Amino acid sequence: MSYEELLTQTALANEQVIVMTAENRALVRNLPGILGKRFIDTGITEQTMIGAAAGLALRGRTPVVHALAAFLTMRAFEFVRTDVGIANLPVKLSSFIPGFLSDGNGPTHQAIEDISIMRGIPNVTVFAPADEDDLVKMLPQIWESKSPAYTRINTRKTTYIHEPFTPGKAEVISEGSDVTILTYGLLFEQALIAVEMLKSEGLSVGLINMRSLKPVDEQAILKASAQSKLVVTLEDHFLTGGLYTIVAEVLLKHRTTANVLPMALNEKWFRPALLPSVLEHEGFTGKQIAEKILGYQTAHNQPQILTPEFSE
Template sequence: MSYEELLTQTALADEQVIVMTAENRALVRNLPGILGKRFIDTGITEQTMIGAAAGLALRGRTPIVHALAAFLTMRAFEFVRTDLGIAGLPAKLSGFIPGLLSDANGPTHQAIEDVSIMRGIPNMTVFAPADEDDLVKMLPDVWQSPDPAYIRINTRKTTYNHATFEMGKAEVICTGIDVTILTYGLLFEQALIAVDMLKAEGLSVGLVNMRSLKPVDEEAILTVAASSQLLVTLEDHFVTGGLYTIVAEVLLKHQTTAKVLPMALNEKWFRPALLPDVLQHEGFTGKQIAETILGYQTAHQQPEILKPQFAE
């Protein structure tokens, strides 16, 4: 099932659902003719759309709003914070082309601060599906929640069949002793490739899909921190405020520590290009991820401690 099919099915079953967009119809092209007055296009006015969504939510509606992730989270930030966050209203924000998915767009259209921005708003929940299967499995619960939500929309089709979604829970794909990769969104595809390559090198490798970023699965983070020698946080987001920061916050909160290698965009926007080229240029292909992890392990390998030989 596609995003649009799920949204159509949901809206037809519940007349309180209102679909809104700020002149960004890529995800909802067929809905105007189906929903009629329950489809609202405000034009390129993200702030106005959020204000209107708040008004509808106050009247018992469930507005599901659409815009480019960069503009939804930054241009309309104050409106999201004040109208939705402070009031705790159940508007659902569908951020289109987040992270590296905006591939050919320049810095003004790149949403690589969005997780940090949205999770900092009280009452706001944040989700980042790995692909379309993950997306459609999480959205019914997210849309039914009484909380405002920001979803990093990802409609890429993969062959992976994800587990049932549970709010606030990570999806543990596999466990490993040597290294565990924690990731979300688009880079899950590349993480799967990296895991296979690392296993071929003889490493015991784990992979966790951090699909729910707020609320976050603290237990999953603490478990892999205790059982794996190295954690790798992999994300198409600035290193500040994203998954690396979330992991650090959880470890500090529980007065524990771990060896963590962050793989993220380090204080720079990515170079616009077609997605395969962006992944290659920024070092996020599965092969490059595996090579980075192997290089880190080699550089930080502890020398073998020789046991003293005692005469009998």
């Protein structure tokens, strides 16, 4: 089932669902003719769309709103924070082309700080499906919730079949004693490749799909940190405020620590190109991920000269 098919099915079954867009119909091209007045295009006015969605939510509706991720999170930030977050209204934010999925676009259209921005708003939940199968398994519960929600929409098709979704729970793909990769969204595909390459080198490798970023599965993070010699956070997001920061917060909250290798964009936007070229140029292909992990392990597992201990 596709995103549009799921949304159509949901809206037809529940007349309180309103579909809105700020002139971004890529995900919902067929819905105007199906929903009639329950499809609203406000034009290139993300702030107006969020304000109107909040008004509809106050009247018992569930608006599912669509816009490019960069504009939905930044141009309309104050409206999401003030009209939706503070009021705790069930407005559902469908974020189009987040992270590396904005491949051909420059910095103005790249949403690589969106997780940080949205999770900082009280009451707003944050989700990042790994692919289309994950997406359609997650959205029914996200849309049924009475909380506002931000979802990184990812309609890429993969062969992986995901487990049923529970908000606040990560999807543990495998457990490993040497390395555990924590990731979300698009890079789940590349993580799968990296895992197989690392296993071929004789490593015990875990992989966790952190599909729910707020609420986050603290126990999954703590367990991986305790079981694995190395935890890798992998994300198409700035280093600040994303999964690496979330992991740090969880470890500090529970007064523990771990050996963590972050793979993220460190205060720079990515070079626009077709997606395969973006991944390779920025160092996020499965092969490059595996090589970085192996290189890190080699560099940090060198024999150390120990200072003898003296008893008094």
